[in-house]
Amino acid sequence: MIKTLKYLPKIWTALTFLLLISISTLLFFGRNFQNLRQEPILNVLPDFYDHVSNLSISFIGYITIGYFGLMNDMKTKQMIVIGIAIIMINLVVEFFISFLNTSDWIDAVYGICGVMFGFIFLFTAKKSGFKLNDL
Numbered sequence: 008m009i010k011t012l013k014y015l016p017k018i019w020t021a022l023t024f025l026l027l028i029s030i031s032t033l034l035f036f037g038r039n040f041q042n043l044r045q046e047p048i049l050n051v052l053p054d055f056y057d058h059v060s061n062l063s064i065s066f067i068g069y070i071t072i073g074y075f076g077l078m079n080d081m082k083t084k085q086m087i088v089i090g091i092a093i094i095m096i097n098l099v100v101e102f103f104i105s106f107l108n109t110s111d112w113i114d115a116v117y118g119i120c121g122v123m124f125g126f127i128f129l130f131t132a133k134k135s136g137f138k139l140n141d142l
Contacts, residue, residue: 070125
């Protein structure tokens with residue numbers, strides 16, 4: 008398995024990936040568990056936990072696909088196309104599939120933000136977070 012990967016993550020990249028997944032998961036579960044909610048966030052965005060699921064799902068999905076894609080030499084253009092696809096799926100679910108969800112443009116914005124935050128991590132990781140696999 009490791010021999011088939013073109014790149015391997017540097018330690019900081021792997022740890023940051025796990026930290027970001029953990030933070031996003033905690034935020035996601037904060038919508039159902041009061042003790043996980045962060046007061047500083049609520050002071051700025053009182054409705055944050057009403058919409059955080061879109062942000063978390065988009066973010067976790069994007070950085071997971073991107074992280075493993077980068078190990079397999081995914082190009083920046085491919086990374087952008089995946090991000091756009093996730094944004095489009097988010098918009099379709101929010102505005103056109105009403106039996107799954109109540110249409111809410113704020114949810115769509117949170118999903119777009121999740122992809123944007125994910126792109127920042129993936130772009131940074133692509134530039135300096137992986138090393139050539141010489142195993």
